[in-house]
Amino acid sequence: MITLYDMPESGNSYKVRLAAAHLGRPLRRVRMSSRDGSTRTPEFLARNPIGKLPTVELEDGRCLAESNAIMLYLAEGTPLLPTDRYDRAKAYEWLFFEQYSHEPAIAVRRALLTYAERAALATPERMVQLLEAGNKALGVMEARLAAHDWLAGDAFSVADIALYAYTHTAEEGGYDLAPFPAVRAWLARVAALPGHIGLLD
Ligand SMILES: N[C@@H](CCC(=O)N[C@@H](CS)C(=O)NCC(=O)O)C(=O)O
Incomplete structure (x- = not known):
């Protein structure tokens, strides 16, 4: 299952959760915040050097950042991405x-x-x-x-x-x-x- 490094009140993280919900795709959510220093730890910066949420870790361990890029990854081949x-x-x-x-x-x-x-x-x-x-x-x-x-x-x-x-x-x-x-x-x-x-x- 994909892991979402998630900031609950952030619209950027919400985009990923909303897209996944429409696709019926469960996410493992790790709650973080831009306000408590958790995006500045060496462990998190190894996943996303820019230190921003959302970031996802795929099943194979690769990471992906930027809310819209993550949505596009999830949406590939689904009705959420127009075919035309x-x-x-x-x-x-x-x-x-x-x-x-x-x-x-x-x-x-x-x-x-x-x-x-x-x-x-x-x-x-x-x-x-x-x-x-x-x-x-x-x-x-x-x-x-x-x-x-x-x-x-x-x-x-x-x-x-x-x-x-x-x-x-x-x-x-x-x-x-x-x-x-x-x-x-x-x-x-x-x-x-x-x-x-x-x-x-
Ligand atoms: N362009 C990025 C923006 C992400 C972003 O700014 N995230 C904020 C929370 S909404 C953040 O993690 N800030 C942490 C920081 O700047 O330290 C996206 O769409 O994912």
């Missing part, structure tokens, strides 16, 4: 968008507001800038979802899991989802799928 070449490339497009334009605003603003030890980093200028960047990312999702049920192609995929992970907790980062009705409808659609699990399940 263009739709698959669009799924990758959303994964890169998530890492560059969405998570660095929406996840970071949530961490600044909810992790007490990061409060000093939440300067007014930074919070405004993160709010603007996150709203821009939500606007990009809204434009797609206003006309389509799913982000890539016509079926639920790794793209939806990657974007769901931090969009569904965006309000904890101070984002107002009222101006994004198609995003809200999509969040409900994802949560209603058979196999869905919550962040803290």
Whole structure:
């Protein structure tokens, strides 16, 4: 069985758990945190030199990091990865968008507001800038979802899991989802799928 080095409240770790749940694939979970030094131990750095969660250890002992890479590994050959070449490339497009334009605003603003030890980093200028960047990312999702049920192609995929992970907790980062009705409808659609699990399940 694959071992997941897991941070329960982190959307990045949740992506892996949610993808595995949809695939009916059990994971052995090792609870860790970016906040208690456990990602800085020599044992963990041997598995992932960048010291970040999630990281997985495969059955043969090889390790893999980066939430979206791990999801792609799990999704290979399953309905979570579109078979059509263009739709698959669009799924990758959303994964890169998530890492560059969405998570660095929406996840970071949530961490600044909810992790007490990061409060000093939440300067007014930074919070405004993160709010603007996150709203821009939500606007990009809204434009797609206003006309389509799913982000890539016509079926639920790794793209939806990657974007769901931090969009569904965006309000904890101070984002107002009222101006994004198609995003809200999509969040409900994802949560209603058979196999869905919550962040803290
Ligand atoms: N791009 C990475 C980001 C992973 C990441 O930043 N993980 C955080 C928790 S959400 C972490 O482990 N931080 C530990 C540290 O920076 O020491 C991914 O998608 O997996």
